[in-house]
């Protein structure tokens with residue numbers, strides 16, 4: 001009941017703000033996610049969500065929900081809900097090839113590059129090249 005109410009409140013908020021938010025809450029924490037559908041130039045990217053939640057806090061990636069934790073009741077908006085065909089031209093698009101214009105390239109590749117710089121033994125483990133993320137199958 002409480003959850004239904006919370007959800008209704010969030011839907012109302014979302015409708016009011018005009019944004020689109022998916023229906024998964026932090027309680028439905030994904031383990032593995034296939035990131036796909038932003039374009040067809042490169043193969044999809046397998047993302048181990050569970051391992052990454054041990055590597056950094058939720059808000060590092062879910063930047064619009066800075067206080068998010070695994071215990072939060074709030075609904076979690078997917079990246080694509082805002083980054084696929086973004087409303088504003090200055091918002092990074094997940095269909096972009098450029099390292100500086102694609103939100104995943106900025107965030108994911110960016111952290112991996114920083115980590116490898118700090119600890120060279122992570123080279124090959126934290127992917128920084130196209131083929132390591134966009135694995136051909």
Ligand code: HEC
Nearest residue numbers: 035036037038039040041042095097104108109129130133
């Ligand atoms: C750290 C992982 C990572 C690395 C490294 C990376 N990408 Fe991506 N890239 C992604 C993710 C995640 C997406 C979103 C995929 C989707 O949802 O379709 C993406 C999307 C794309 C897209 C738009 C979708 C498509 O297939 O048309 C292109 C083009 C692309 N990447 C090219 C590249 C190129 C070229 C490189 C190397 C210079 C590269 N990527 C390196 C993770 C990565």
Ligand code: HEC
Nearest residue numbers: 022024025026028052053057058061069070076078079080
């Ligand atoms: C390293 C980046 C990263 C971290 C850290 C992270 N997430 Fe995610 N999360 C993602 C990505 C990427 C997706 C897939 C989004 C998409 O499909 O657009 C996702 C998806 C989700 C989803 C599913 C949303 C849906 O509707 O499908 C939930 C729930 C979620 N995350 C909760 C959390 C919580 C809670 C934490 C912290 C305990 C967390 N995430 C930490 C990147 C991250």
Ligand code: HEC
Nearest residue numbers: 019061062063064077078079082090091092103104106107
């Ligand atoms: C509710 C909408 C929304 C959601 C959900 C969202 N973003 Fe964003 N994001 C934005 C907007 C708008 C901007 C551009 C304005 C800004 O920089 O805040 C942005 C900017 C970014 C940037 C560029 C910031 C910089 O430092 O250059 C990255 C990277 C990014 N988002 C990654 C992600 C990832 C990864 C996810 C999912 C885990 C995600 N975003 C979820 C709306 C969203």
Ligand code: HEC
Nearest residue numbers: 045046047048051055056107108111112115125126127133
């Ligand atoms: C806060 C830093 C950080 C962010 C942000 C981050 N990663 Fe990672 N990622 C790592 C580290 C560190 C490793 C390697 C850890 C190891 O093997 O010891 C890694 C490893 C990986 C691997 C190899 C398999 C695995 O999980 O061990 C993939 C694929 C990957 N990341 C994809 C992504 C994608 C896609 C995103 C963005 C949605 C992302 N990462 C965001 C730090 C990060």
